[in-house]
Amino acid sequence: MNTTMPKRKLGNLEVSSIGLGCMGMTFTYAPFPEKKDMIVLVRNAVEQGITFFDTAEVYGPYNNEELVGEALAPFRNEVVIATKFGFNIVDGKTTGLNSRPENIKKVAEASLKRLNTDVIDLFYQHRVDPDVPIEDVAGAVKDLIAEGKVKHFGLSEAGANTIRKAHAVQPVAAVQSEYSIWTRKYENDVLPVLEELGIGLVSFSPLGRGFLTGKMDAHATFGEGDIRNILPRYTQAGREANQVLIDLLNTIAAKKNATPAQIALAWIMAKKPWIVPIPGTTKLHRLTENNGAAYLQLTTVDVGEIETAYAQIQIAGTRYNEEMEKATGL
16 A cells, blocks of 8 residues: 655655655665566555655666666656766766757657656756756757656756756756765755755755665775775775764654654755655665655754754765766766
8 A cells, every 4th residue: 555755846846755766776886686676676665655766877877767667667657757867878888978958868768768658757967067058958958848758857966056047948846966964065055046946956865875874884894886985985984983973863863763864864854845855775674764754853953953963073074086076077
């Protein structure tokens, strides 16, 4: 029996208050689980009330969209599928950015086939391309919307000025960026623009790639091919230094009869009613745990207590290494 999860609005797009990030099922966090098991997990997410699923052509590449399309086929009219464009992919490898209008339209056609659908609910520019004016990008997606191939336009990791320029050409429903109690760089410049323009924020890595669950101590190891092996925050020293953040989440969790992960997600949702976190997982018990945050209310007193304690914490380590920062334009 389907559970009804509380809903939120991204622009005019209504979605479940927590979504499911599907990237890790085929990309970034090797070794990967069996496809059949992930289809079961995605369908279980639907049963638990999730209506918002996030993928991209570059995840794999390609096989993530195929997985999501197959898993959601029986529920297609009940769910919102978000995917992304904006990279060059040659022989299965990403070779830089490409948001030229002709590439956007080519990607849309290919994604529609892989997702086994006739319309993309939310189509994001995956990363801002400095070689293509954002107005041209927005215009290309506007064309796709007019053709009925896309319903809503999104941006990922875009700055305030880019968001304004894009929104003037084609209304932006959502901006997807890394946002968590651990990563708050967009609070001062981007979030006020989103609120002003009526754009939603989709928070990826809301659990800090697993760190904010409290299950990853300084001695944790990652499999070969796991991106966390090369990220500064996830060195042993970084995890030791940032353990104070887990201590804070544990303190609040004990008062709320919740888990640190649930507090981390509830904190995001308490910040603004138009923010939707999309934690990713390959484990059914984690999916159920994460979804429990949709029913957890943090009061203004709770949030104030978290903010007061957070102000005393010095976050250690950058989220990406220098090469990755350059490559992604972040």
